Amino acid sequence: MILTETETKDLLGSIISLSKADSLVLEARGGLSTNIRISKNSLNTNGTEKSLKLTLNSAFGNRTASYTLNQLRKAEIEQGLRYCERLAKVAPPDPEFLPPLGPQFYPHSFSYAEEMGNLSIEDLGRMIAHAMDMLSREKSSGIDISCYVKWQKYFIAIANTSGLFGYQKFANLQLTATARTHDGKGSGWAGALVFHPSDINPEKLIESAIRKAIAGREKISLDPGHYTVLLEPSAAVDLVGLMLFSMDGRMADEGRSVFSKPGGGNRIGELLFPHNITIISDPSDPRTPGSIFSTEGLPCLRTPWIQNGVLCQLIYSRFWAKKQNKQPIAEPSNIIMSGSPLSLDELIQSIDKAILITRLWYIREADPQSLIYTGLTRDGTFLIEKGKISKALNNFRFNQSPIKMLQNVIAMGKPLSAIGSEIDEFPAVVPPLLVKDFNFSSASEAI
Amino acid sequence: MSPVLSASLPIEFWEREQSKRLATLIAETALHTARIYGCQFCDIRIVWSQKERILSRENRIEELGGSFDCGMGIRVLFDGTWGFASSNILESKEAEEKTKEAIELAKHCRKFNTRRVELENLPSIQGAWHQKVVVDPFEMPLEEKTHFLLDLNDKAAKSGAHFCRSFLLFHKELRVYASSLGSWIEQTFLRTYPRFIITVVDSKEGKFETRASLASPRSGGMEVVDKKAFLKEVEEATDQAKEKLHAKPVRPGKKDLVIHPTNLWLTIHETIGHSTELDRIMGLEANYAGTSFLKPDQLNRFDFASPIVSVRADRSQLGGLATAGYDDDGIPSSWADFFIIEKGILKNFQMSIGQAQWIGKEKSNGCSYAQNYNYFPIQRMPNISLIPSEKNERLEDLISGVDDGLYIMGDGSWSIDQQRYNFQFGGQLFYEIKNGKIGQMLRDVVYQGNTQSFWKSCDGICGKDEYQLCGTLFCGKGEPSQLAPVSHGAVPARFRNIDVLNIRLHS
Numbered sequence: 001m002i003l004t005e006t007e008t009k010d011l012l013g014s015i016i017s018l019s020k021a022d023s024l025v026l027e028a029r030g031g032l033s034t035n036i037r038i039s040k041n042s043l044n045t046n047g048t049e050k051s052l053k054l055t056l057n058s059a060f061g062n063r064t065a066s067y068t069l070n071q072l073r074k075a076e077i078e079q080g081l082r083y084c085e086r087l088a089k090v091a092p093p094d095p096e097f098l099p100p101l102g103p104q105f106y107p108h109s110f111s112y113a114e115e116m117g118n119l120s121i122e123d124l125g126r127m128i129a130h131a132m133d134m135l136s137r138e139k140s141s142g143i144d145i146s147c148y149v150k151w152q153k154y155f156i157a158i159a160n161t162s163g164l165f166g167y168q169k170f171a172n173l174q175l176t177a178t179a180r181t182h183d184g185k186g187s188g189w190a191g192a193l194v195f196h197p198s199d200i201n202p203e204k205l206i207e208s209a210i211r212k213a214i215a216g217r218e219k220i221s222l223d224p225g226h227y228t229v230l231l232e233p234s235a236a237v238d239l240v241g242l243m244l245f246s247m248d249g250r251m252a253d254e255g256r257s258v259f260s261k262p263g264g265g266n267r268i269g270e271l272l273f274p275h276n277i278t279i280i281s282d283p284s285d286p287r288t289p290g291s292i293f294s295t296e297g298l299p300c301l302r303t304p305w306i307q308n309g310v311l312c313q314l315i316y317s318r319f320w321a322k323k324q325n326k327q328p329i330a331e332p333s334n335i336i337m338s339g340s341p342l343s344l345d346e347l348i349q350s351i352d353k354a355i356l357i358t359r360l361w362y363i364r365e366a367d368p369q370s371l372i373y374t375g376l377t378r379d380g381t382f383l384i385e386k387g388k389i390s391k392a393l394n395n396f397r398f399n400q401s402p403i404k405m406l407q408n409v410i411a412m413g414k415p416l417s418a419i420g421s422e423i424d425e426f427p428a429v430v431p432p433l434l435v436k437d438f439n440f441s442s443a444s445e446a447i
Numbered sequence: 448m449s450p451v452l453s454a455s456l457p458i459e460f461w462e463r464e465q466s467k468r469l470a471t472l473i474a475e476t477a478l479h480t481a482r483i484y485g486c487q488f489c490d491i492r493i494v495w496s497q498k499e500r501i502l503s504r505e506n507r508i509e510e511l512g513g514s515f516d517c518g519m520g521i522r523v524l525f526d527g528t529w530g531f532a533s534s535n536i537l538e539s540k541e542a543e544e545k546t547k548e549a550i551e552l553a554k555h556c557r558k559f560n561t562r563r564v565e566l567e568n569l570p571s572i573q574g575a576w577h578q579k580v581v582v583d584p585f586e587m588p589l590e591e592k593t594h595f596l597l598d599l600n601d602k603a604a605k606s607g608a609h610f611c612r613s614f615l616l617f618h619k620e621l622r623v624y625a626s627s628l629g630s631w632i633e634q635t636f637l638r639t640y641p642r643f644i645i646t647v648v649d650s651k652e653g654k655f656e657t658r659a660s661l662a663s664p665r666s667g668g669m670e671v672v673d674k675k676a677f678l679k680e681v682e683e684a685t686d687q688a689k690e691k692l693h694a695k696p697v698r699p700g701k702k703d704l705v706i707h708p709t710n711l712w713l714t715i716h717e718t719i720g721h722s723t724e725l726d727r728i729m730g731l732e733a734n735y736a737g738t739s740f741l742k743p744d745q746l747n748r749f750d751f752a753s754p755i756v757s758v759r760a761d762r763s764q765l766g767g768l769a770t771a772g773y774d775d776d777g778i779p780s781s782w783a784d785f786f787i788i789e790k791g792i793l794k795n796f797q798m799s800i801g802q803a804q805w806i807g808k809e810k811s812n813g814c815s816y817a818q819n820y821n822y823f824p825i826q827r828m829p830n831i832s833l834i835p836s837e838k839n840e841r842l843e844d845l846i847s848g849v850d851d852g853l854y855i856m857g858d859g860s861w862s863i864d865q866q867r868y869n870f871q872f873g874g875q876l877f878y879e880i881k882n883g884k885i886g887q888m889l890r891d892v893v894y895q896g897n898t899q900s901f902w903k904s905c906d907g908i909c910g911k912d913e914y915q916l917c918g919t920l921f922c923g924k925g926e927p928s929q930l931a932p933v934s935h936g937a938v939p940a941r942f943r944n945i946d947v948l949n950i951r952l953h954s
């Protein structure tokens with residue numbers, strides 16, 4: 001259920017007036033969503049959802065507790081509030097408690113476009129129809145299409161007894177498609193997360209997945225080892241994003257992060273990467289609108305994390321920032337990585353030999369000390385030779401640190417909106433990355 | 448002050464008579480609407496869900512939070528096409544609207560449906576099942592739970608841990624299911640998850656190591672948390688984390704592995720649990736979780752594992768996280784008791800309703816689950832466990848048969864490809880085995896393999912005395928992605944000639 005900014009302000013204001021605690025922090029979330037899932041050329045599942053949820057966080061002195069409920073009639077809210085207050089009263093004192101944040105100025109974000117918010121089931125059906133049309137054209141090629149389209153619009157609001165109020169509306173659409181050849185030898189994938197209906201071209205996406213599946217049928221086997229790879233944005237975004245989420249200042253200062261400095265402290269200010277690596281977050285970027293406030297209510301401002309290769313910032317919670325005598329830094333709410341003007345095709349033309357990777361899969365941290373992740377390539381792994389895609393390859397398992405990966409970037413392409421396997425609902429604009437010495441530890445038989 | 452009991456909420460919904468009246472009205476409205484509009488089948492799940500999270504680090508409770516949510520999910524089958532709608536508003540008018548919305552969605556999707564849903568003959572059931580609970584954590588004083596966690600952290604600190612995070616998660620649910628076949632099923636669940644994670648730091652060298660508790664979540668109340676054992680384990684864990692800091696890095700190569708149930712459960716889950724899901728095998732998860740290396744015609748023929756390996760699915764297992772009286776298709780748990788692998792041979796796939804006909808079977812086997820009211824039920828695992836050996840071998844018997852190998856305890860990182868061939872697992876503790884004896888601790892170990900060759904290399908399985916039930920609350924699958932709880936029982940088992948990597952050398 002979507003509440004307007006005024007309705008939300010009234011609701012949260014009325015709850016604040018009922019509070020008996022020393023302080024109260026509130027978060028409200030509500031939304032509508034529809035999804036349609038096609039598997040192997042036919043409907044699999046679908047669904048619509050209407051939701052509304054309220055989280056209360058009451059404090060007496062430095063004793064705090066939270067309570068979340070999704071039944072928001074007056075009696076239920078009041079009962080929830082009283083319960084939360086009872087919990088808070090007996091909670092152990094929190095030595096890290098900070099009083100609620102006062103009013104903040106939040107930036108603008110293009111996270112809600114009316115055209116996106118007004119999409120209907122019929123509109124989603126038309127997108128699926130594109131897939132089916134493509135399928136009928138490709139039937140002679142023996143292709144199975146599976147795709148997932150999810151449209152959602154929702155709002156998030158925060159308020160507290162110190163006068164803070166923030167409200168943001170979102171509307172977006174996610175479409176991912178996998179094409180597999182009937183003989184089980186080829187698989188291709190493409191996907192997008194967009195914030196305006198005009199930014200998606202389902203036909204182009206599905207065509208790309210089909211093209212990769214067909215091209216992937218005749219594979220050659222390549223042994224595992226260290227290779228130069230060209231990560232498409234959907235592959236690059238997972239490793240870049242996972243690194244960004246690990247940039248916690250407290251963890252680094254406490255000596256348990258790849259960003260810790262031996263002997264104490266962190267590595268802010270160090271040149272960790274080549275000069276052409278720049279990664280920022282900025283919710284106001286219209287290409288990739290992010291949240292304007294953090295989980296703590298801090299404004300999500302334009303934040304350079306890595307600028308010209310230098311680690312220039314880590315995430316600092318309000319408490320840890322105060323303790324370290326620093327400014328608090330909100331967690332990133334989007335990923336924007338700089339690249340070059342080269343398109344993916346132009347980049348490929350400049351490569352003598354490399355492995356093209358469409359996407360990565362099942363990525364898990366294998367060693368926190370060196371931030372090594374493991375995972376696999378999937379749905380489109382090809383050999384590039386002399387400026388052209390020459391052959392399809394088997395898939396690989398990788399064991400690779402994103403730190404080392406970014407240190408080994410030798411070229412980049414034009415940044416594009418990207419949706420990964422792990423970073424799949426997080427707004428991101430990332431370039432294709434040409435990386436030397438990428439470590440494949442074994443081959444996978446999976447198609 | 449009197450103790451605060453979390454059970455003082457959730458409000459009127461837990462009052463059974465009241466909730467039953469409300470549920471009856473809502474369900475009748477939905478089923479009636481579906482009937483009027485000509486649906487072939489309709490079912491509705493109404494779920495009331497209560498959670499408590501107590502997270503701590505060092506000397507503080509980081510988060511003390513409760514939650515209560517409820518809502519309904521209505522599934523209709525209209526002209527061979529599914530439609531699903533959900534809402535958090537539990538009112539009969541909303542049930543009518545949501546049923547119409549589900550029908551509308553089915554109508555819109557009908558043109559994409561080239562594989563009409565054909566349901567088998569399903570039973571009409573009036574049933575109830577309630578998780579047995581000895582100590583309901585929602586009825587315990589809050590202080591008892593917070594003190595337990597702070598004591599754990601304190602013990603860790605006194606033992607030399609630099610950091611200790613610990614938590615308790617509790618999840619209680621009432622699920623009411625009704626279908627157009629006349630079924631009416633009420634079930635209550637309670638799942639409990641305790642955990643700690645120790646970190647020790649060598650700041651001079653810029654190194655750190657962690658060791659997490661080995662216990663898994665279980666169905667049941669606070670009785671599943673052996674507090675004394677946890678307090679003892681946190682001290683051992685701290686010593687082991689310190690030892691890990693200066694342990695010898697593993698030398699990579701082919702080695703024999705003896706794997707403890709606290710690690711092996713996850714290998715069973717990823718390699719056997721997921722590969723034998725019929726929806727994956729048929730390609731229904733191709734765009735997300737992936738397919739499988741198995742084919743429908745391999746039943747009773749595929750040589751999955753060595754002849755000493757048998758793996759059974761069981762939705763009635765005591766303490767199992769997937770244990771229930773009925774699945775989310777309204778199928779009784781007695782249908783979900785079958786061999787997946789028997790003496791090494793593939794014997795069965797996991798199915799939800801509408802799938803049995805794909806492989807020429809008459810009925811499904813009770814493997815349906817939906818994360819909450821707002822999710823379409825899909826095929827999910829029941830508890831899937833390795834059967835202990837009748838020879839009653841002990842752990843030391845398995846170890847004595849290894850010249851050059853590793854003993855692995857606890858789950859670490861995990862990853863497997865989209866067809867369930869190539870996997871890599873880490874762990875918590877690794878010990879060298881030399882000439883039949885456990886030697887020094889090693890670090891940086893991961894093992895890799897191919898599912899079939901790994902299970903065919905199994906040449907030793909312990910007896911039932913060493914059986915342990917492990918599992919997870921967070922197994923993901925489906926679009927939109929859903930989490931499911933599932934347990935896996937296992938005993939220590941031995942595997943020959945497995946690829947062991949040193950993770951820091953292989954990057």
